[in-house]
Amino acid sequence: MIKRIFAWLSLCIFAVFSLYPMLYVLSVSLRGDNAFQTQSLEIFSSQSTLKNFVVLFTETDFLLWMRNSLFISAVTTLLGVALASTSAYALSRHRFRGRNLMLFSLLASQMFPATMLILPFYIILAKMHLIDNFWGLFLIYSSTALPFCIWQMKAYYDTIPKELEEAAVLDGCSRWMTFYKIILPVSSPALVITALFSFMTSWSEYVIAAVVLQDPELYTLPLGLRSFQASLATQWGLYAAGALIVSVPVLILFISISRYLVSGLTMGSVKG
Amino acid sequence: MAHIEFSQITKSFGRSHILKGIDLEIASGEFLVLVGPSGCGKSTLLRTLAGLETPDAGAIRVNGQDITRQEPQNRDVSMVFQNYALYPHMNVAENMGFSLHLQKKSKTEIANRVREIAQLLQIDHLLERKPKELSGGQRQRVALGRALARQTSIVLFDEPLSNLDAHLRSQMRVEIKRLHQKINSTMIYVTHDQMEATTMGDRIAVLKDGVVEQIGTPSEIYHQPKNIFIASFIGSPEMNFIEGAVVGQLPWPEAKKPGQLLGVRPEAIKVSEGPVLAQEWELGDYQVELSENLGGQTMLHGSLQGQTVRLLVDSAKEYHPGQKMKLKIDLTKAHLFDKSSGLNQRL
């Protein structure tokens, strides 16, 4: 009995802990003036207004940023899933020299402070004239999420018994068809996670987009939100409203695939 | 209908030599069982025929054509896997019809064929279900159905019944045999269970350590085992092997040599009471230690000259532990093996 109460209490406390900052952002977005500061703890007050949301959509380029972000994220997700699923399959099913080295280097790639990679990366892009268009972003976003996703997918593929592919081969499938018709459908939980991570990488990414995109017509949501901030005059209301809207699709995505997360991530973790 | 020939098939994985020059010929329409202990190479041999492994040396010919290097997709071979290997995202009908679908057959043709096979295997009520909703036995039938739907000239079985319980196993054994009678494909069946081998095969090939020890009909293997291994492996209950003075006294010239074993099956040993016929031979004093009631018969365990010997007797009679008796054997059903070479001396 005490256990139950304790459990409920803990969960509630952590639920509040987890939820509160978003509520805080919500309350800031509902404040009429640009003030970040009030002295009350309330979320909704008599002065709550939707003005910021209205201004966000009508007077700023928010919709443009959203369109750009959606486009980039969609392409990156497709690319990421395509690349990760194929190369992980090759790694899983094929033994070759240096395979272990490659696997370890996928893990090792997470260990280098990403910030230092920006500089040389920028130089490559500049030399290849990929600055200020989406191609550079497609390349870097799909590639940065890759190591984790490949690791993930490979671990999942390892759990698929070889007999399944052998049966398909005997049934008359070419190797490509085996992959496409049998392996991919069976790996859907892991694919979903890969898609999610690829999506998250590009939707929420700021630093690299700031370096690559210079034309405001091309701004993504993080860049756009940042423009509301100035060290000397931040428009907090707009920023908060934008932040909420940016977070909502990701939240929805996460929630809808959370059951896949549980099984898909475990596969990877168990096999390690 | 396919005539299959293996010539000098050799295969190694790293440092292990799995197949050491297998020669085997399988007649068209035959049901051949490959049997042997684990690691003997039977599955590997099967898989070379399927094309899932490529032999290091040797050739495989089907109807005279060398298919050793042919891609598995292009071979006229289907396979039933031990773990069923059903496609989890397709239902039963789709699983069975998959290969036909790949051959671009029409939907009606596929549906008809699938229904035909499903009725044959009594799974036609399961066509809409997914594999995870089926029991083990049902899954096995679906795997069977998938292999048969293709109407290939060769059907391979890789220990398909090992994951089923005893009752289902005996049921399926009969069904597969019946299927073979209906369909005239050449079937090759791999198992480690000697019971399946003897009940199902037209011929049995016993493998050990990558070599074919003996090949013949079940009857030949059973009654004329070439060596100790085959004699002990095939046949249930297992053969008794007796050595020592008893052996030397047997009325065979070869028995006088040192290092010989008498091999005699429990059903060939009788309690010696009454007259000893010409083909019978008295072994000696026996003391019962344990009796197992097998239903119609009883298996007695006891010691003969310090060695454990088993024999089958009629259940009607009761025997108690400690009971002493004399044993006799049927000489026509007894074998003599050389301990060092293992070979049957009297074949």
Add this chain to the structure above:
Amino acid sequence: MTLVLRLVFSVLILCSATTSFAEPVRIQLWHQMIYSHRQVLSEALRQFEKENPDIVIRETYRETEELRSSYQAAAMGNSGPELVFGPSDQIGPFATMGIIQPLDGLLSPEELAQYDPLALPAYEGRHYMLGGTVGNHLMLLYNKKLLPTPPQTTDELIHLGQKLTADLDGDGKIDRYGLVFNYTEPFFFAPFIPAFGEPFMTADFAPRLAQPGLSKTFQFILDLRDKYKIIPKECDYETANALFKQNKAAMLINGDWSWGDYRDAGVDFGIARIPMVSSTGKWPSPLVGTVGYSLNAHFQSPAHKEAALKVLRYLTSASVQKLFTQKVGVMPSLLSLRADAVVKQNPLLQASSSIMAVGLPMPVVPEVRGVWDSLRIQYQKVLAGTLNAEQGAQSAQAMAEAQIQNMNQVIPPDAGALVVKGLVGLLILVLLYLSRNSVVLFFRGFRGPQKFVYFMMLPAFIGIFAVIIYPFFYNIAISFSNFSLRTFQDWSIVGFHNYWEAISDPKFYSLLLKTVVWTVVNVAFHVTLGVFLAVIINQLMPAKAFWRTLLIIPWAVPQYITALTWRGMFNQEYGPINQFLQKFLHLSPVQWLSQPFTAFVACIVTNVWLGFPFMMIVALGGLQAIPQSLYEAAYLDKANAWQRFRHITLPLLAPVMIPAALLGSIWTFNNLNVVWLVSNAGEPGDQTHILVSYVYKAAFNLYRYGYAAAVSVLIFLMLVIWSLSSLRSQYKKETQA
């Protein structure tokens, strides 16, 4: 034949000529103008485009610091905007790096003479910027409703301040302050330094900080806070802004850019000089400068250069300057406009001129950066109580000198360079030799039976190579070089210098320790919380999906949003955390972000919030794999809940949690976002740093790219060795078991 050729040729020329007429020249302008100024800029530019249809201008806003670093980055790739607009102190670094060009050859001396010299900051004798406004200086703003006449001296200031600082509603909290300003930023207290002593830089731009002027300034502000209590305990720009707008501050020190905002907020304010220092009788000297336009050193084509120059002239012309003055009330730089009605009739501008009269021109040399940084850091330490005012001044001098020396240092190649080059060459040869078979096999593989596999892997590895492997090796190259401010365009390999510097710096080790603590504490909390919550949800709760959904929120929201949100939540005055502490737990508010320890704690809390959902999900998955029958058997063995947890759950969960914890540790170790954004780049006093944030600062704020690359490589090596050894020991355990 030749006739045909000639015809073709002329057609081609015609085509290119017409296309160049048809295609407008696109000019990019980057700026950091605040919102109200941006509107005016936009208006002016659109007007220009109407009058000049062959030129299209794309203006982009970036926050000041970011403007600087992204312009630098862009310039490194020889790209970037044609025009860049920012404060005058950015020309020092830019000119040194060779990424902006002097205006002297392009604008005639007569043209230049039309402008206030303050609007034409010079560096090493050349003019790199032309500003449309002059000022950007600090002054005292006072709320006329609360304070009819402003104080003239600091004593008056203190006196009035004390009178006006009050707890109006009797709840124990001060609701109105006498004075507010962003006192943690050197720019805002710099005016006091010459008033208490000497200017903080000598005529030849050396720092002069170990002087009584600085220590007295430190002490003055400390006294304002602790002795006279007329300024808030923690006050940044936003807080000061908000308080003044809400009429909760009688006086404010801020600059001319903010007038528009206060006018719109309806505050009845006046401006005055910052009060004279009573003890010395000197007026504080606000730094007067300009915010202006510079030209990129590289242009895509002569047409671009011409167009950019045209835009530059336009934006600093009388019509545009007048527009700005009308709309946002700034002081124009054209001397001719000073007599114009629009200036003369603006009371604020008139007052502002008299304020500027006691100002000092803002130095533009890159050394200023070193001074600013050291001032900020030492000052925050003084505010936090770690140092006293005198010590702060001394340290500031030492640090400024060190930073300037570092910045100006051009490390020459030494013997180490040869060693490095030799080793690398040798290494490449050896690798090539060893892998010759593999390489041949690799390429042959593309034709072989397994070619399907190779083609499957190829695209991914091209991407990874370009994005991760190449930059990685480039970084290694830089780490052996002297790539920094002065060698921006032409760095060379110099040997192991950067590594020696890193290893022999005690700060490296203290940061390493701090980073390890950071990682361990975070991961410990992540795993513990994650497992704890997973166990509760899995074993005691119905509606698992509901709780799981709720608790996954921190992971889902983008990091840059949450980090800034938490920073806001930790705000001393307005953050909900302190409000919660006060109202519900009746504890005194904590100065989270201005004390090093609590700032670190704030970062940890934020990161824990971000990280526990991941571990919770992994744990949930692992728990599902534990068969219920084990628990049933334990139950029958009379094991209680804790024992069941300890002997069944923990050991069976370990193989799942350990790889996750390993991955989490690596991510946490290298997590820049949280520490950087929550502590605002290391505040207070550059003491809230972990290794990666320190690296980032070294590279992008201090231009020490070579050094930063070396430290990054060291970080990488440490992590690789650590993870290899833990993987190996885990592997051993598994193969033994």
